[in-house]
Amino acid sequence: MLPAERRKRILDEVRQTGGLDVVSLSEAYGVSKSTIRRDLNLLDSQGMLQRVRGGTIDADPRPYAQVVTKAADEKSKIGHEAATLVEDGDIVLIDIGTTTAAVAQALYGRHVTVLTASLAVIDILRDSPGTELIVLGGVVRNSYLSMVGSLTSHALSQLRADIAFLGTSGVRDDLVVMDSTGTEVPIKHSILKNSTSAYLVASADKFPGSGILQICSVSEFDGVITTATGPIIDSISSSGVQVIHP
Template identity: 45%
Template sequence: MLADTRHSRILARIDEKGEASVRDLSELLAVSPATIRRDLTVLGDAGRLQRVRGGARAGIGLQEPDERPFHVVAESAHASKDRIARRAAELVADGDIVLLDIGTTTALIARALRGRPVTIVTASVAVLDELRDDSEVELVLLGGTLRRSYHSLVGPITQLALQQMRATIAFVGTSGIADDGTVLDTTVVEVPVKRAIVRSASRVVLVADENKFPGTGLLSACSPEDFHTLVTSENSDPDTLATLTKLGIEVIQV
């Protein structure tokens, strides 16, 4: 098995379980423990996971390769994101319990919901910054380990908290949408949180500007069957949007 293939499978396993031992990975990939230890060292040095005694866990607090800081991402396509956020906020009814994913667009959704009688549940510190002084919104901040580069809380504590939640509607961001509608993400430690959000809401709304087409990302966060509505830009890729429409997903362009 090629090293790149092993690395991808190791990351997928740790993404799924939160952590993995050298022994488990050795049995899973049918290679020696020494090979797994070398692989974990390489991935740890690259910031893809966190090495611990006897194995590894999700690389909490580490910056992913080629990752842009939150403030840089926020400046990209800001006008499109703002339109998407305002339209997405219109899908929320008074009294709703709203789950907001981490990300720059969901932070703008929080801004658009200021003054509304809703409950917002989030692992986004950026959302906290938007709503900390709003007396109308009931804000529930999920626990977890602070990922400073992207103003978010991640890890097993966050996932466990989400298992207790049941939201009316959730808004999920993405680093890219594939041609078949698969929602992708480049950040290993945040994918389990996105998956937990999807499982915790009655209605899931994907928000993505035109730059998220064509999709790129290391891991699949969810499939088209997992979300109900896409709010996106007018000039997003028409072929992908047509595919999603055929799958029965409501597509809203602004």
């Protein structure tokens, strides 16, 4: 069994039972306790569950307030670089996430139309002079200041954006863009499908980052806006996808 599949099954089990210990998981999957600990640490770092001494407990994704402060200066630089790609009058689709929220912050005061399911983006732009804000709707996920579900995807299917900015939990060595939350994946697919151009915005820690759910190949994007350097970034450039550094 591949590690990603094992982690997905562990997460499903934890959600069903409310908690499992390292020993039982090690026996169930035929791997060492150290391997299980690494799996749990990764899932915990993604906000998919919380670890407690001797076991695990299920939890909502890590609160937005905890994530938004991580690499804040880096995200701000990425956001400002992304905003330079937006022209006045554009219809801009902004994904859920903390780096995408930095894009919204950089667009404050711009004469654009913004479509979003991010409560954080709404909060940033709700009094932005000259900005038209369209809320996509959906089921509110308080912990991550977002709206998700079929209503969000349906709303996206009725709209068309000039440019979109999407986030990720990680980009693998094989250039597959990943996520950690199943309810967000269909929304990202809808954003890509209904945008004339789309850019991935990601801080350096997202290469390779984390994630157990595949979104798409990085080739689906027109460009990647990041402060990161290294082998994965070199591979992205070699694949023909534009890499933009702030």
